[in-house]
Amino acid sequence: xxxxxxxxxxxxxxxxxxxxxxxxxxxxxxxxxxxxxxxxxxxxxxxxxxxxxxxxxxxxxxxxxxxxxxxxxxxxxxxxxxxxxxxxxxxxxxxxxxxxxxxxxxxxxxxxxxxxxxxxxxxxxxxxxxxxxxxxxxxxxxxxxxxxxx
Numbered sequence: 001x002x003x004x005x006x007x008x009x010x011x012x013x014x015x016x017x018x019x020x021x022x023x024x025x026x027x028x029x030x031x032x033x034x035x036x037x038x039x040x041x042x043x044x045x046x047x048x049x050x051x052x053x054x055x056x057x058x059x060x061x062x063x064x065x066x067x068x069x070x071x072x073x074x075x076x077x078x079x080x081x082x083x084x085x086x087x088x089x090x091x092x093x094x095x096x097x098x099x100x101x102x103x104x105x106x107x108x109x110x111x112x113x114x115x116x117x118x119x120x121x122x123x124x125x126x127x128x129x130x131x132x133x134x135x136x137x138x139x140x141x142x143x144x145x146x147x148x149x150x
Contacts, residue, residue: 037089042142051077055102
């Protein structure tokens with residue numbers, strides 16, 4: 001055996017560390033596709049114009065997608081979508097959309113106990129049943145109209 005092979009055989013972590021560093025360098029140079037992101041923003045409200053005041057807008061690019069997108073819904077119903085970080089944009093494509101975690105929180109008598117009440121009809125919690133679909137980058141200003149829970 002050569003001396004360099006013996007040295008590396010005794011330190012397997014060195015090979016892992018070197019491989020990891022090389023992979024990180026390639027990903028950093030490639031930018032992980034972030035330059036192809038599009039700014040998408042909008043508002044979620046009911047048919048009467050009243051805003052949905054909490055939750056997240058979640059994108060579904062389909063079963064082959066590696067990475068999706070999402071955005072927090074503000075108290076005024078507005079949102080901006082992100083992929084890798086909040087508000088950094090989303091990639092192009094036709095997406096199905098869901099509204100998740102849209103709940104009103106009411107504190108109880110005991111501060112450690114709260115009750116939650118859904119703000120949107122349950123069909124909007126699943127992109128397959130929500131009926132919401134958009135094309136990015138053709139549509140970058142979204143108006144999402146939802147129904148109240150039944």
